[in-house]
Amino acid sequence: MATVKTVLRKTKLANGSYPIALRVSKNRASKYFQTIFRAFPNEWNPTTGSFTSKNSNSMQNNRLLLKFKDRALKILSELEMEKKEYNLEEFEDRFRIVSNPVQQNVFYLWNEIIEEMITAGRTGNARANRDSYNSLKLFNKSTKLTFKEVTHSFLNKYEVFLRSRGGTDGGVSIRMRGLRALYNSAIERNLAKLELYPFKAYKISKLKGKSIKKALAMEEVIKIKNLDLGMYPHLINSRNYFIFSFYTRGMNFTDMMKLEWKQVTIRNIYYKRSKTKSNFTIKILPPVQEILKYYQESSIGTKYVFPILLKDNLEPTQVENRKHKTLQRYNKELKEIANVLEIDKPLSSYVARHSFANCLKQKGVATDIISESMGHKNLTITQLYLKELSNSVLDEAMEILV
Numbered sequence: 001m002a003t004v005k006t007v008l009r010k011t012k013l014a015n016g017s018y019p020i021a022l023r024v025s026k027n028r029a030s031k032y033f034q035t036i037f038r039a040f041p042n043e044w045n046p047t048t049g050s051f052t053s054k055n056s057n058s059m060q061n062n063r064l065l066l067k068f069k070d071r072a073l074k075i076l077s078e079l080e081m082e083k084k085e086y087n088l089e090e091f092e093d094r095f096r097i098v099s100n101p102v103q104q105n106v107f108y109l110w111n112e113i114i115e116e117m118i119t120a121g122r123t124g125n126a127r128a129n130r131d132s133y134n135s136l137k138l139f140n141k142s143t144k145l146t147f148k149e150v151t152h153s154f155l156n157k158y159e160v161f162l163r164s165r166g167g168t169d170g171g172v173s174i175r176m177r178g179l180r181a182l183y184n185s186a187i188e189r190n191l192a193k194l195e196l197y198p199f200k201a202y203k204i205s206k207l208k209g210k211s212i213k214k215a216l217a218m219e220e221v222i223k224i225k226n227l228d229l230g231m232y233p234h235l236i237n238s239r240n241y242f243i244f245s246f247y248t249r250g251m252n253f254t255d256m257m258k259l260e261w262k263q264v265t266i267r268n269i270y271y272k273r274s275k276t277k278s279n280f281t282i283k284i285l286p287p288v289q290e291i292l293k294y295y296q297e298s299s300i301g302t303k304y305v306f307p308i309l310l311k312d313n314l315e316p317t318q319v320e321n322r323k324h325k326t327l328q329r330y331n332k333e334l335k336e337i338a339n340v341l342e343i344d345k346p347l348s349s350y351v352a353r354h355s356f357a358n359c360l361k362q363k364g365v366a367t368d369i370i371s372e373s374m375g376h377k378n379l380t381i382t383q384l385y386l387k388e389l390s391n392s393v394l395d396e397a398m399e400i401l402v
Contacts, residue, residue: 002026002091004072006049006065008039015276016040022068024076024091031088033095034188035068036116037061040277056274057121060316064119071095092190104191106150107133107143110182123320124254132178135162147183147192152201155179173207180204214351215358216343221246223341225287232340238333240291241306242352248282249373250353253327257308257319264292264305278375 003025008018009032020037023030043055050065051058075094079086110133117126137143139161155176162172180199186192216224225243229236245251251259254274263270269282284292292305300307308326309319331348338347345351353374360370 002076004069004076006035006069007032008041008044008046013038017277018044020044020065022072024072024088024095026088026091029088031092033068033072033092035065036113036120037065056272057316060119060121064116067119104146104148104186105143106145106147106182106186107137109186109189109191113182113185118317121316123316124323127320127324128174129178129182132175135175136179147186148196150179150183150198151196152198155198155202169207173204176202176204176207214346215354216345216347216351218359218362220341220343220345221355221359223343224337227337227341232336235333235337237307238330239337240294241330241349242334242337242347243287244291245349245352246356247285247288249280249375250356251280251282252353253330253349254323256306257304257323257326259305260303261305262303273375276375280375 005023005025007021007023009021010018012018015038017038017040020035020039021032022035023032039051039055043052043058044050045052050062055061072091072095075091079091079094110129114126114129114133117123117129136145136158139158158179159167159172159176162175167175183192183197183199187194187197221243224239227235227239229239241253241256245253245256248269251271252273252275255271258274259269259271264284267284269284269288270280271282272279282288295305295307298307300310302309303312309322314322327349334347334349334351337343338345357370357374360373361367
């Protein structure tokens with residue numbers, strides 16, 4: 001009698017989480033099948049093989065895990081009806097459907113992964129993958145494409161196609177990284193062969209976008225903070241979001257959007273960063289206190305601090321659509337703010353995070369302290385943020401020679 005269970009593997013990942021796999025056991029032997037999920041120990045119930053309520057998308061994630069289990073149980077049931085004796089290799093062949101050419105089709109697997117992301121509530125990732133899917137389909141002129149056909153030569157031709165449509169190094173890199181992640185998934189699912197992996201020869205690292213000055217100086221942040229909104233009342237939310245982000249160690253837009261009043265105390269803000277799952281305790285500085293007071297007085301009655309999600313308990317797709325729409329308007333209005341204040345830099349939501357790091361460096365704060373304050377896993381990431389400042393400091397130092 002075979003058994004099926006979802007389990008947390010023992011291999012710890014770089015961010016401290018562990019991969020979740022489907023374990024199929026028969027006659028004291030087991031095989032593991034990778035899922036798209038990762039979890040921290042406190043987010044996982046080993047007894048039930050499911051996510052706990054501490055996982056931000058536990059309901060959607062558990063629903064998808066049940067689909068994995070149901071698929072496995074259905075195949076086991078079919079095998080038991082067909083033959084008295086079967087082994088796990090036969091189950092694996094049936095489960096992965098390697099012999100079925102449609103499973104080796106690039107677009108078929110990509111569609112499947114996008115659907116898995118949507119079910120898991122990862123709608124932002126699903127949207128990005130769908131854009132890359134459509135781009136590749138336009139280049140290939142059909143959805144008939146196997147992983148074996150995605151060669152080094154194919155990737156070079158796809159790059160030429162992307163550039164012919166105005167693609168920059170950064171844009172080409174996004175499309176190629178999406179395709180590389182898909183190919184890696186195909187290898188994990190035994191749908192593509194490692195020895196044919198085209199990204200050994202095609203190096204995405206060569207696609208280095210031009211350095212764009214992303215960080216503001218402290219004087220420019222103060223100009224935004226002190227912007228007279230009497231003449232520009234429509235910019236109040238965007239100004240507030242930017243200043244709030246800057247003074248909360250560069251809190252990103254997604255975390256601001258999901259920030260609830262229960263996470264705010266008199267002195268501190270407590271939250272878990274969506275991207276890294278790191279826990280933060282942020283001291284409330286006067287500019288943040290002023291912004292919080294404004295939204296307390298103009299609350300629309302939801303559990304959220306900011307009027308981005310207009311209702312509680314929205315579906316993941318509704319959250320993603322609202323985020324996409326609001327973020328577009330936010331970035332558009334930040335460009336208007338930059339124009340009004342004559343700030344000659346491409347202002348966007350992420351500039352607040354870069355500016356926080358660079359302003360601390362400008363004040364003489366050590367890189368390791370900046371790294372910890374931003375929740376970076378290593379100093380290399382922080383040093384990339386600070387690279388621009390290093391150049392400006394050198395320029396100022398050179399002026400001493402004149």
